[in-house]
Amino acid sequence: MVTAAESGLRLDLDLFDYLILVLYFGTVLGVGFAARRAIKTSADFFLSGRSLPAWVTGLAFVSANLGALEILGMAANGAQYGLLTLHYYWIGAVPAMVFLGIVMMPFYYGSKVRSVPEFLRRRFNRPTHIFNAISFAVAQVLIAGVNLFALALILDALLGWELWVSILVGAAIVLTYITIGGLSSAIYNEVLQFFVILAGLIPLTIVGLVKVGGIDGLFDAVRSGPLGDAALHTWSNTGSSADNPLGANWIGILFGLGFVLSFGYWTTNFAEVQRALSAKDMNAARRTPIIAAFPKLLIPAVTVIPGLIAVITVKGLGADEGDLTYNNAIPLLMRDLLPNGVLGVAVTGLLASFMAGMAANVSGFNTVFTYDIWQAYIKKGRSDEYYLRIGRYATIGGVVIGIGTAFIASGYGNIMEYIQQLFSLFNAPLFATFIVGMFWKRMTPWAGFWSLVLGFIASLALYVAYLTDAIAFNSALEQSFWGAGVAFVTAVIVAVAVTFFTPSKPDDELRGLVYGLGGTSGGEVIVSGEKVWWRNPVVLGVTAVVLALALYIPVW
Amino acid sequence: MAENDQVDEKKLSAAARLFDVRRVIGGLFVVYGVIVTLIGLFDSQAEIDKAEGVRINLWMGLGMLVLGLLFLLWLRLNPPKTPDPSDLDTDDDRPPAH
Numbered sequence: 001m002v003t004a005a006e007s008g009l010r011l012d013l014d015l016f017d018y019l020i021l022v023l024y025f026g027t028v029l030g031v032g033f034a035a036r037r038a039i040k041t042s043a044d045f046f047l048s049g050r051s052l053p054a055w056v057t058g059l060a061f062v063s064a065n066l067g068a069l070e071i072l073g074m075a076a077n078g079a080q081y082g083l084l085t086l087h088y089y090w091i092g093a094v095p096a097m098v099f100l101g102i103v104m105m106p107f108y109y110g111s112k113v114r115s116v117p118e119f120l121r122r123r124f125n126r127p128t129h130i131f132n133a134i135s136f137a138v139a140q141v142l143i144a145g146v147n148l149f150a151l152a153l154i155l156d157a158l159l160g161w162e163l164w165v166s167i168l169v170g171a172a173i174v175l176t177y178i179t180i181g182g183l184s185s186a187i188y189n190e191v192l193q194f195f196v197i198l199a200g201l202i203p204l205t206i207v208g209l210v211k212v213g214g215i216d217g218l219f220d221a222v223r224s225g226p227l228g229d230a231a232l233h234t235w236s237n238t239g240s241s242a243d244n245p246l247g248a249n250w251i252g253i254l255f256g257l258g259f260v261l262s263f264g265y266w267t268t269n270f271a272e273v274q275r276a277l278s279a280k281d282m283n284a285a286r287r288t289p290i291i292a293a294f295p296k297l298l299i300p301a302v303t304v305i306p307g308l309i310a311v312i313t314v315k316g317l318g319a320d321e322g323d324l325t326y327n328n329a330i331p332l333l334m335r336d337l338l339p340n341g342v343l344g345v346a347v348t349g350l351l352a353s354f355m356a357g358m359a360a361n362v363s364g365f366n367t368v369f370t371y372d373i374w375q376a377y378i379k380k381g382r383s384d385e386y387y388l389r390i391g392r393y394a395t396i397g398g399v400v401i402g403i404g405t406a407f408i409a410s411g412y413g414n415i416m417e418y419i420q421q422l423f424s425l426f427n428a429p430l431f432a433t434f435i436v437g438m439f440w441k442r443m444t445p446w447a448g449f450w451s452l453v454l455g456f457i458a459s460l461a462l463y464v465a466y467l468t469d470a471i472a473f474n475s476a477l478e479q480s481f482w483g484a485g486v487a488f489v490t491a492v493i494v495a496v497a498v499t500f501f502t503p504s505k506p507d508d509e510l511r512g513l514v515y516g517l518g519g520t521s522g523g524e525v526i527v528s529g530e531k532v533w534w535r536n537p538v539v540l541g542v543t544a545v546v547l548a549l550a551l552y553i554p555v556w
Numbered sequence: 557m558a559e560n561d562q563v564d565e566k567k568l569s570a571a572a573r574l575f576d577v578r579r580v581i582g583g584l585f586v587v588y589g590v591i592v593t594l595i596g597l598f599d600s601q602a603e604i605d606k607a608e609g610v611r612i613n614l615w616m617g618l619g620m621l622v623l624g625l626l627f628l629l630w631l632r633l634n635p636p637k638t639p640d641p642s643d644l645d646t647d648d649d650r651p652p653a654h
Binding site for chain 2: 027191192195203206211339340341342
C-alpha cells in the first residue's frame with residue numbers, strides 16, 4: 001500500500017495547528033460529558049427529547065449531510081464533472097428538502113414515530129417494517145464506512161500512517177465521541193462543526209481563486225483544459241448524454257437525480273429526518289429542512305469550485321489510484337495553498353465533519369437496531385435502561401462493522417459514485433413506497449412490502465448488469481440515475497398492482513399517517529397557519545426553491 | 557397533571573442546555589480568532605507567498621473573531637429563558653396549555 005507520506009500528500013502541521021485541533025476536540029468532549037449528565041431517558045438519548053429551536057436543528061440537518069459525502073465527494077465530482085456537480089445541490093437537494101418540510105414532516109412529527117421504519121410498520125405491516133429496518137441498518141453501516149474511509153484519508157495525510165491504522169484509530173475516536181454524548185451532543189456538535197468547516201473551506205477557496213486569477217481565470221483555464229467548455233454549463237449540453245462530462249442527459253438528471261435519488265435521500269433518510277424530530281414543535285420541525293436548504297444553496301461555492309481549482313492547479317489529478325485520485329482534491333489544495341493557522345482550522349473542520357458524518361450514520365443505525373429490530377422482534381417489553389444499554393452495544397457493533405465497510409469504500413476512486421450507488425439501491429424504492437403510501441390510502445400493507453422488495457431487486461439487477469457489461473452507461477453516475485429511476489417505477493407499478501389483489505387497512509388505523517384523513521397533531525395542513533412570514537415553512541420553502549432556480553441562470 | 561409538569565421541566569432543562577450552543581460557538585471562535593489573527597500578524601514571507609500573497613491568516617482570524625463576538629452578543633441580548641416558563645411559551649408556537 002502506498003502511504004501519503006511517500007508521495008507527498010502529507011500536510012505539515014505546526015504547534016498552533018495542533019493547538020486548534022486540540023481545542024476543538026476538547027470543547028466537543030466537554031459538551032459530551034455535560035450532555036451525558038443531563039440525559040435521563042432513552043428518548044433523550046435517541047431524539048434529544050424534542051426540545052431544540054429550529055435554527056439549531058436546521059444547521060444540524062445540513063451539517064449531518066456535510067460529511068465525507070459533501071466535502072471530498074463533491075470536490076471530487078467538481079474536478080471530474082465540472083459545474084454539472086451543481087445539480088446535486090440545486091436540483092438534487094433543495095427541492096427535496098423543501099418538500100420534506102412542507103409536505104412530509106407533518107406525518108413524521110405528528111405521528112410521533114421514532115424512526116422511518118416505525119412509520120412503515122404503522123402504515124403497512126411488519127414484513128415491510130423488518131425489510132426496511134434491515135436494509136436501512138445495512139445502508140447506514142455501508143455509508144458509515146465511507147465516512148470512516150474519508151476520516152482515515154485525512155489521518156493518513158496528516159500523520160503518514162498506513163490506511164488500515166488510520167481506519168482503526170478513526171473508528172476508536174468516533175466510538176468515544178458517540179458513546180460519550182449520544183445524539184444530544186451530536187446535534188450540538190454539528191452546529192459548532194458547521195461553522196468550523198466553513199472557516200476551513202472559505203480560505204481554501206479564496207486563496208485558490210487568487211491563484212487561478214478569479215472566477216474568470218478559473219473558467220478560462222477549465223475551458224482550455226481537458227474538461228472543456230461543457231464542464232462550465234449545467235443544462236445547455238444535456239440534450240444528449242454524450243455531450244457533457246457527467247454523461248447524463250436532462251431526463252436522467254431531472255428524473256433520476258432531481259426526483260428519485262434526491263427525494264429518496266432527503267425525505268426517507270432517517271439520519272437526516274431524526275434531526276427534525278428533535279425540534280421543539282411541529283412548526284420548528286417543518287422549518288428544520290427548509291432552514292437547512294439555504295446554506296445548502298451556497299455550499300458548492302466551497303466544494304465544487306475548489307474541485308475545479310484542483311483540476312487546474314494540481315498536475316496529474318484524476319489518477320485511478322494513489323494520492324492523485326479525485327477524492328484527494330481538497331487535501332491536496334490544503335497542502336499547496338494554506339499556511340499554518342488556517343491550515344489547522346481546515347484540518348479540524350474536515351476531521352470534525354467526517355467524524356460527525358459517521359456518528360450520524362451510527363446513531364441512525366443504533367436507533368433502528370434498538371427500536372425496530374431488537375425491541376420489536378427479539379426482546380420485547382424490557383425496561384428503558386435495558387434498551388439504552390442495547391443502544392450503546394449497537395453503537396459499538398455499528399462502528400466495528402463500519403471498519404469493514406471502510407475497506408469496501410477504499411476500493412472506489414470516487415467515493416461519490418459509490419455513495420450514489422448505495423442510494424439508488426436503498427433509498428429510491430423506499431421513496432416510491434412512501435410517496436404512494438402517504439397519498440393513496442387504499443394502498444395495502446402487502447403492496448408496501450412487495451413494492452419495496454421488488455424495487456430494490458430492480459435497482460440491484462441494473463447495477464449487476466452494468467458491472468457485468470450487459471448494459472453500457474456513459475458513467476457510473478449515469479447508471480445510478482437510471483438505477484434509481486428503474487427502482488422507482490418498478491416500486492410504483494408493483495404498489496398499484498398488488499393493491500388490487502390484497503385487502504386495504506381501515507381508515508381508522510391510517511389516521512395521521514396518510515394524507516387527507518386528518519389526525520396529525522393539531523390538524524396540520526400543507527398550508528401552514530403561521531402568522532409571522534419568516535417562520536412560515538411554505539414562504540421559506542418557496543423562497544429557497546426560487547433562489548435555487550435563480551442561481552442556475554449564470555451557469556446555464 | 558404531575559406528568560405534564562415533569563415533561564415541562566425536562567423541556568426547560570434541555571432548552572437551557574441547548575440555547576447555550578451560542579456560548580460554545582462564540583467562545584471557540586473568539587479563541588480561534590485571537591490565535592489565527594496573532595499567527596497572521598507574525599506570518600513570514602514564505603507563508604504569505606504560499607497563500608498567493610493573501611494575508612489569509614490575518615483576514616480569517618479577524619473574521620472568526622467577529623463571528624465569535626456576534627454569537628456572544630446574541631447570547632447577551634437574548635439570554636436562555638430557563639427561569640421563566642412563560643417566556644418559553646411565547647417563543648414557540650404551542651398553545652399555552654399544551
